[in-house]
Amino acid sequence: MVANPVPDHVPPEMVGDFSLFTSPCMSPTPNGDPHAAVACVHAGPPIFYSPWNTRAGQGTWVITRAADQRRVLQETEVFSSHRSIFASALGEDWPMIPLELDPPYHGVFRSLLNPLLSPQRVAEFEPTIRERAITLIDSIASRGTSCDVMKDFAFPFAVNIFLRFLGLPDHRLDTFVGWAKDLLHGDDLRRPAAARTIVAFIDELAAMRRKEPVDDFMSFIVHAQVEGRGLTDQEVRGIGVLTFVAGLDTVAAAIGFDLAYLARNLEDQELLRNEPDRIVLAAEELLRAYPSVQMIRVARKDIDFKGAPIRKGDFVSCATMIANRDPTEFEAPNTVDLTREGNPHAAFGYGPHRCLGSHLARREIVVGLEEWMARIPPFRIKEATAPITHGGHVFGIENLVLDWARPRPRGTGHIRGK
Template sequence: MQPHAIPDHVPPGLVRDFSYFRSPGMARTPNGDPQAALSFVHYSGPPIFYAPANTYDGRGTWVITRADDQRRILQNPETFSSNRGIFKAALGEDLPMVPLEVDPPDHQSYRALQNPLLSPKRVDAMEAGARERAVRLIEGFKAKGSCEVMNDFAFPFAVGVFLQFLGVSDDRRDEFLGWADDQFHGTLEKRLAAMRTVVDFMRGLLEQRKREPADDFVGFLLQAKVKDRPLTDKEILGIAVLLFEAGLDTVAAALGFDLCHLAKHPDDQQRLRDDRELIKPAVEEFFRAYSTVQMLRKAVKDYDFDGILIKAGDLVSCPTMIANRDPAEFPDPDRIDLARDNNRHTAFAYGPHRCLGSHLARRELIIGLEEFLARIPTFRIKPGTAPLTYGGHVFGIENVVLDWEG
């Protein structure tokens, strides 16, 4: 993809050779640490800079590095819109991902509608099923003495919880795994084809629930109202597709990074085995240290950012993995402290579009680590193998091969 020209209003001194795809540590790297690889921006150069060709389609973005500055951007949806028309650009279909691509004031109505679906109470009700899935997966490979975390546990677990939420049979799990793999890690052609397949599946599920009502996610949306009117089919599809986009790869990647860390740091692994109460704060620290997403916003009007002009139409990136390594926010930010105090990480973003699924994601990570540590003896990275990490719009990890004795 050819990079777009650098806009005339961008000062040459603020242009930086930076990319989530091509900077050092962003390509598939054995035993890499892509989050730490980007922390250098806090120690050299300005806190805001322009990165050409910093998107899949070759566009440049402003990059905001400091946590406090990112909060300024993310709390200002009047200037920095979340509505970028992802599916319209990719598939030519006007399908806004609700509520992510709906800005205030309309955003509040959709958010209030969906809050009960992902509330702590709802997550509590899902816990038994999620824990049963984790146990079943772990017991399936425990006796082998080895597993590849992503394929054997992280993705099947995340997809299984997603299917439970949708009210869809586990029989569809392998299909969803394939779609998720193509969409998040495939070529551009595979990504587009998977996106289309997911939209078509959700459309078919919607039509089925119209014929055969059920007490599940889509059934709830069919009965719901926003501003005293029923949701349109397009709105229901947008909500369902966003859930797929946001809830699979991110949770699976988090599990992969967490278990990889524990395999490489036996002292931390033993601490969690000795003190299970430490798992909850450890999950928060892992969210901070191994953040995987960046929030991309589009300026809808000119904005003076401390004397720097961000013009209407500019893309602005707020990467969580950089904010969460900000030394002004976190003492010794590159050290992983499982009991870190006052952990104000932004792994779930900030402002009105803060992640709706944060309660469920936290619970999935806690359940995953609790059951893995309870059922698998002390584990390590299998000799002769090396996890592969990579950057991109969503950071990821693969080939996490663990082994253990007993």
């Protein structure tokens, strides 16, 4: 990746050799640990400039302290969230809603959508979540003593739940996941192609629901009203694209990183087996240790921020994986402590744009871990395999092959003849 020139207003001493996309352990790496890799920034200044910290190679200011990230994410009058991340892949400029809207207009759409993903709605949905987890895990257990957990469980579980929420057909799950992978992790050809495909799908679905509404998310959106009017086609598209993309990757990745950790740390695995009531607390610590999203804001005006001369139009990175390893915020931040309490992690962001789907994501992760631990014997990463991890705008893991075959007792092997 070729970096853009460092702007003239950035002091040379504030430029850092770091990127969530190209630094060590960020590109697809066997047995890599991108979360540990980003923790190195805490040995340096609280803010620095990276010349290549976006997919397109654009530079960003990198905020390393959790408290400073909260300030950026809260001060929407100074730092805008409107970047048209998705639309830019198409050479267009429209926001994903409500993620890329700033207050006060952001609040109008947030108020419309909040009830759909409220704690009460998620609680009502829990039996469906648990039923899906049990069905998948029991099927895996019946087929043998190992599986590729991302393909066989994490994606089919998390994505199926989200598709049910949207009212979309389950038989297209693999297709939808493929679109998401191309969009989030594809090259310069696959990414725009996936973006066009997703937009066409959302537009077609919206048109269908306008004509023939059913009891699902898209029917609600196309017939909803804000400020006494119906939503425009672009607003429906912005909501539909954000909701569709957000549900196809992040929860599955979280479950994958969690199971990879437990596969490597059998004492913690045993703790959760013996005391399953600890899983809720443990899930929060795993969210802290293995978050997946970088949030970027755009400066609306010139500002001196912690000694950094941020200028209007500069990108500012608030990466959850950096905030969650902040030693001024967490004791022993690089140690996973499943008994950690008082855990103010940033996995779901902060401020008015805090993740709309956080209640659903939490419930999926907890239920997934509960049912996996209850139904699968002690598991490890299968010998001669290596999970592939990657950084980027959204961190991910694949090729996670788990094995729970009982070790062969000593003395039962073949005896060589004399």
